[in-house]
Amino acid sequence: MNQKKETLTIIIAGFIIGTVASLLVFFGNSKNMGFCIACFIRDTSGAIGLHRAAPVQYIRPEIIGIVLSSFILASAAKEFKPRGGSSPMTRFILGFFVIIGGLMFLGCPFRMIVRLAGGDLNAIFGVIGFAAGILSGVYFLNKGYSLKRTYKLSMTEGLIFPVIQVVLFILLVSAPAFIFFTEAGGGPGGAHAPILISLAAGLIVGALAQRTRLCMVGGIRDIVLFKDGKLLSGFIAIFVSALATNLILSATTDVSFFKLSLAEQPVAHTDGLWNALGMYLVGFAGALLGGCPLRQLILAGEGNTDSAVTIVGLIVGAAFAHNFGLASSPAGPTLNGQIAVVIGICVSVIIAYMNTFRNSEK
Amino acid sequence: MKTIDARGAACPEPVVMTRNALRSNESSYKVLVDSANAKENVSRFAKSQGYSVTVSEEDETFAIILSK
Numbered sequence A: 001m002n003q004k005k006e007t008l009t010i011i012i013a014g015f016i017i018g019t020v021a022s023l024l025v026f027f028g029n030s031k032n033m034g035f036c037i038a039c040f041i042r043d044t045s046g047a048i049g050l051h052r053a054a055p056v057q058y059i060r061p062e063i064i065g066i067v068l069s070s071f072i073l074a075s076a077a078k079e080f081k082p083r084g085g086s087s088p089m090t091r092f093i094l095g096f097f098v099i100i101g102g103l104m105f106l107g108c109p110f111r112m113i114v115r116l117a118g119g120d121l122n123a124i125f126g127v128i129g130f131a132a133g134i135l136s137g138v139y140f141l142n143k144g145y146s147l148k149r150t151y152k153l154s155m156t157e158g159l160i161f162p163v164i165q166v167v168l169f170i171l172l173v174s175a176p177a178f179i180f181f182t183e184a185g186g187g188p189g190g191a192h193a194p195i196l197i198s199l200a201a202g203l204i205v206g207a208l209a210q211r212t213r214l215c216m217v218g219g220i221r222d223i224v225l226f227k228d229g230k231l232l233s234g235f236i237a238i239f240v241s242a243l244a245t246n247l248i249l250s251a252t253t254d255v256s257f258f259k260l261s262l263a264e265q266p267v268a269h270t271d272g273l274w275n276a277l278g279m280y281l282v283g284f285a286g287a288l289l290g291g292c293p294l295r296q297l298i299l300a301g302e303g304n305t306d307s308a309v310t311i312v313g314l315i316v317g318a319a320f321a322h323n324f325g326l327a328s329s330p331a332g333p334t335l336n337g338q339i340a341v342v343i344g345i346c347v348s349v350i351i352a353y354m355n356t357f358r359n360s361e362k
Numbered sequence B: 001m002k003t004i005d006a007r008g009a010a011c012p013e014p015v016v017m018t019r020n021a022l023r024s025n026e027s028s029y030k031v032l033v034d035s036a037n038a039k040e041n042v043s044r045f046a047k048s049q050g051y052s053v054t055v056s057e058e059d060e061t062f063a064i065i066l067s068k
Helices: A003-026 A037-047 A061-076 A088-105 A109-117 A122-142 A155-174 A195-212 A216-226 A230-252 A272-289 A293-301 A305-323 A335-357 B013-022 B036-048
Strands: B002-005 B028-033 B052-058 B061-067
Touching: A003 A109, A003 A195, A003 A230, A003 B036, A037 A061, A037 A088, A037 A109, A037 A155, A037 A293, A037 A305, A061 A155, A061 A195, A061 A293, A088 A272, A088 A293, A088 A305, A088 A335, A109 A122, A109 A216, A109 A230, A109 A272, A109 A293, A122 A216, A122 A272, A122 A335, A122 B013, A155 A195, A155 A293, A155 A305, A195 A293, A216 A230, A216 A272, A216 A293, A216 B013, A272 A335, A293 A305, A305 A335, B002 B013, B013 B028, B013 B036, B028 B036, B036 B052, B036 B061
Parallel strands: B002 B028
Antiparallel strands: B028 B061, B052 B061
């Protein structure tokens, strides 16, 4: 594919993804949460009892759909190649802090765009912090930052993560008593589209993201590092189409899907500094990982077990966030959360420094 | 011809390695990668720098030849 065609393809994909995200809210997901990888992983983490925050427990079919779609397409294209071994423990820790930052802001980079498209101006602080975080990561990338090479692994190793998604789907549908589900009206976990619609949305978004390599961290990173706007154009397309869909839905239904304000936004708080710092951590750690949470899910579906370990880091981080009161709520950030974000930034700096300037192999 | 071995390197390192190597301004380079992602990313970057790109595949390794 030539460069223009690749960019056009990702813009079309972005339009479809943005529309799907807004339609998920129409079908029942929380407002401005058509898609949010961080929130969905937190819900799944709660559903399997890793945290007991009753408002945010649900096995999200969107996540399952994204991973399986990536797995199926990668297999069909002979791109399913089990790989791993590129500093897995470091990636686990970075994944852990990505979600600590995400739950400070209340969203991953994907939801940041979706929130903007719903008129939530707090997300602007998020975008500023996120971009600054990626710039911090790019600084180290330019100086030679590397988590070392990956290695070829067995088929079994690569299949484990996709198989876990199938198991989660069975648990979701069979709903045994030991799985926790937020009751309808009991919080964001209780607000969700019907299972098959969510699964289909995940499959569509997963397929488009797998084919186009869509990545929000990569979007800003590639502009700075390589002056390449391909990935960023995909996310701009998501914003435009989600905004358009929100406005159309608001005009044609009794419900409002767009409200331009700072205050009283759904599942959001108005602390600009901590919105920015939370997303700074997501951007920084995400750049050190080489991709945003969505991209990690896609890579995990393609057999990359480093990305699978990163997702496990997100799941454990989400559990910590709710077990120790680190996650923000519409009332604002918590002191524990603020301390955790500062620790996360310090840890990211140490990881970046050690893997850039103390790189013994080089 | 200068060879850049980026096999196993995770995104975005193959492109960073290529970019750094291109600073020596030679007329041709050979970049080795082992994933479709890296192949596309390196090819796209090389084209944006004015190189023509040909790719051959052997034993799960893509050899990308850049020439000006």
